Amino acid sequence: EPEVTQTPSHQVTQMGQEVILRCVPISNHLYFYWYRQILGQKVEFLVSFYNNEISEKSEIFDDQFSVERPDGSNFTLKIRSTKLEDSAMYFCASGDRGRGNTEAFFGQGTRLTVV
Amino acid sequence: EDKVVQSPLSLVVHEGDTVTLNCSYEVTNFRSLLWYKQEKKAPTFLFMLTSSGIEKKSGRLSSILDKKELFSILNITATQTGDSAVYLCPNAGNNRKLIWGLGTSLAVNP
Numbered sequence: 680e681p682e683v684t685q686t687p688s689h690q691v692t693q694m695g696q697e698v699i700l701r702c703v704p705i706s707n708h709l710y711f712y713w714y715r716q717i718l719g720q721k722v723e724f725l726v727s728f729y730n731n732e733i734s735e736k737s738e739i740f741d742d743q744f745s746v747e748r749p750d751g752s753n754f755t756l757k758i759r760s761t762k763l764e765d766s767a768m769y770f771c772a773s774g775d776r777g778r779g780n781t782e783a784f785f786g787q788g789t790r791l792t793v794v
Numbered sequence: 795e796d797k798v799v800q801s802p803l804s805l806v807v808h809e810g811d812t813v814t815l816n817c818s819y820e821v822t823n824f825r826s827l828l829w830y831k832q833e834k835k836a837p838t839f840l841f842m843l844t845s846s847g848i849e850k851k852s853g854r855l856s857s858i859l860d861k862k863e864l865f866s867i868l869n870i871t872a873t874q875t876g877d878s879a880v881y882l883c884p885n886a887g888n889n890r891k892l893i894w895g896l897g898t899s900l901a902v903n904p
Contacts (some may be wrong), residue, residue, distance in 0.1 A: 710890065712815075722837070722882065722894040728891050770836060774890075781826045781886035785836040 681705040683786035684724045685771050691792045692761055698787045700756040702771030710774040712783060713746065715767040717738070722770070728754065761793045796821045798885055798895035806858040806901045812875050815898045817883035826888045829857055832880040833898065841866075873902045885903050 680766050684703045704711050715724040725738040726746055733746065745757045754773075758765055768790050772783040801816045819827065827842045830837035841850040843859035843866055850857050854873075857865045870877055880899045884892035 712891070714892070720893075721896055722884070724891040724893070727889075727891055737891070737892055745853070768835070781890050782828055782839055782842045783892065784839055785830075787836045 683771055683773055683784055684737075687787035688787065689701070689790040689792070689794060693769055694763055694793055695760050698758050698761055698791060699778075700758075701774055702754045702756070702767050702786055703752055704773030705775070705784060708773035708775040708784075710734075710783070711748070712772040713748075713756045713772075714770045714772065714785075716770065716788075717764075717767040725756070725769075729730065733757055744781070760790075761791075763793050766793045774778050796885070796887070796893045799882060800881075800883060800895040800898050803896060804875055804896060804899045804901075806903065807873055808903050811902075812869065812871045813873060813900060815870075815881050815900070816865060817867070817895065818887045819883075819893075820864060820893050821822075821885040821887050821893055823874050823887040824861070824864075825890075827859055827902055828892070829868050830882040830884065832882055833878075837878040837882055843856050862882070870900075874901075875904055878902045 682764045686701045701716045711728040712721050716722045724737050726740045727734045743759045747755050769789045770788045798819045808874045828842045829840040841857045847863040851865045857868045878901050880897040882897045
C-alpha cells in the first residue's frame with residue numbers, strides 16, 4: 680500500500696545549525712503538508728504546498744523555515760538556524776483530492792531534537 | 795478562533811468494553827472532520843466525515859457527524875488492547891489545513 684516516507688526518523692542537532700527534513704509523498708498526490716507536534720502538545724499546521732508553491736502557512740512558519748519540491752518526488756522542510764523550541768516531531772502529509780476532500784496521509788515523522 | 799475540543803482527554807477501559815469518544819469543533823467554513831489513530835508516531839487515517847447523520851463504519855469502529863451541534867463521536871465496540879492509542883479528530887476548512895485538538899488517549903487493559 681502506498682505510504683508517505685520520511686527521513687531521518689530521528690535527528691539531533693546543535694542550536695543554530697541548519698536541518699533538512701525529507702519526505703517522499705504518495706506518488707499521485709498533489710497536496711503536501713508539514714505539521715509538527717511538540718511533545719505533549721497538539722499537532723500544529725506549518726505549511727501546505729500545491730502546484731509547486733506554498734498555498735498557506737502558519738505563524739510558526741517564519742523566515743527560518745522553507746519548503747522545496749526539488750525533483751518531483753521529494754518534499755523537504757528546511758530550518759535554517761534551529762532553536763531549542765524547534766524540538767518536535769515533524770510530520771509530512773500528502774493528499775490527492777480536489778477541493779471537496781481534505782483527507783491527508785501522514786508519514787511516520789522525524790523527531791528533531793535541538794540541543 | 796478555530797478550535798477542536800476532544801473529550802475525555804484520557805480513558806482507561808478493559809478489553810471488551812465499548813467506548814465513545816467525543817469531538818466538538820468551531821471551524822470557519824467547515825469542510826470536513828477526520829478521525830485519526832495515533833499510536834507511537836504517525837496519525838493513521840480512520841474516517842472522513844462531511845455530511846451530518848451518515849455513519850461511517852469500519853469493523854468495530856464507527857463515527858458520525860452532527861453539523862448542527864458541531865460535534866462528532868467515534869465509537870469503538872468490543873475494544874482490544876490494540877485499540878490503545880491517541881485518537882484525534884482534526885477539522886478542515888476551505889483552506890485545507892487541519893485544526894487539531896489534544897486528542898483522547900485510550901488505554902485498553904487486558
